[in-house]
Amino acid sequence: MDRRNLRRVATRLGELDCQVVDGLAEGTVPDLAVIICHGLGAAGTDLVSLVPELMAMEPVLAERVRFVVPAGPLTMAQWGMPQGRAWFHLPEAFMRGQMRDWEAYSKEVPEGLPAARRALMSVVDALSTTSKLPYGRIVLGGFSQGGMVTTDVALRLEERPAGLFILSGTLIAEAEWKQKAQARQGLPVFQGHGRHDDVLPFATGERLRDALVQSGLSVDFFPFDGPHTLDVEELERLAAFLKARLGD
Template sequence: MSRPPIEIETAPNPTASVILMHGLGADGNDFVPIAGELDLSAVGPVRFVFPNAPVIPVTINGGYEMPAWYDIAVADLVAREDEAGLRRSQASIEALIANEKARGIPAHRIVVAGFSQGCAMALMTGLRHGERLAGIVGLSGYLPIAATTAAERHGANHDTPVFLAHGRQDPVVPLARAEQSRDALVALGHPVEWHEYQMAHSVCMEEIADLNRFLLRVFG
């Protein structure tokens, strides 16, 4: 990763963690305000981890270097996928999960989450993780290298709750792409909580409220 992650703890000695990946061209600061909007006091102290993607050339943007979890070659997000880049970032996120466990947070108290490219990484990593996680959150994104999911997903997370949310007017990741990802996960038996909002490629307060309820539930 380009820089160490940003960390925010709601109180000392956290008992749960949320690892939240930003989207293309952003950085860990992008979703820091979300931590302030969520009220998870009912589940005790929570650590939010906001990692920074590596800075790499992005083909669709003329090779311009920017923070990205993987390269995007064409507007059709599932054509010519950067599998090598996806797997490198997956390994980086696995290292973050391992770090949380080393600091005393068990896997079943960790949520992996992300927006856009970060959503792709949360789904890819969470479904393949070898221990059961508390939850997987995907905002305004899609399931990457979907054809490999059935073979590579780990049984430990077959019933882990998945929160998927998307804007009906999203011009970056079309709603249909997100619906295909949702349907693929449901067909594999994953419990998906699906939400749509009147928004573009962004986050809205209604979505944050729904996410808050989801996190309260999975952290118990």
């Protein structure tokens, strides 16, 4: 896959600024679209570099898939990260490292999550319209907080998406997610999590996996020996997961 053949366009889809990346011939309608959401505090363009990596692992992705990388709606400037974006803000105690009770937090609906959901749903709607794709041909996913907001949206869309991937994510809005997941039985999910994650402990990823499996979703869970990061084998598995969503 020749990176020189990739097209990258900065545009606004729905409520959010996005980077759109693909290797499709001009005017070609993609067979699948993939939305990738960054983690808390990252730049809005942080995960654009993943796209050519995934395409190199599975070249068919360059020929048939459009990737969209939206920037979170909130700034992290107040935390000394002028380029950093967030989907929703965490409690100040979490940000200062004074409290990290993720099990208790998982039962809450984070303040700002409904607004983040609305913003990302507007991206899905705009992408569906501009790419001429139904929701069933759109995959959502992301890293850390990006995995949280995409899980929330994937469980709430009017129609089931093509798939969901969660990279180092965790369970939030537990009661709501478990209730919504009942209507997503069979949804293909790829989930990766580092065993030595010191931000979102491995056990939190296991709790999310268990909640989704118990609700009937089809979860491919990949643990790796690493911290709160992306792993090469994890990305290879993700690329294969996305190729499988093409359906042929």
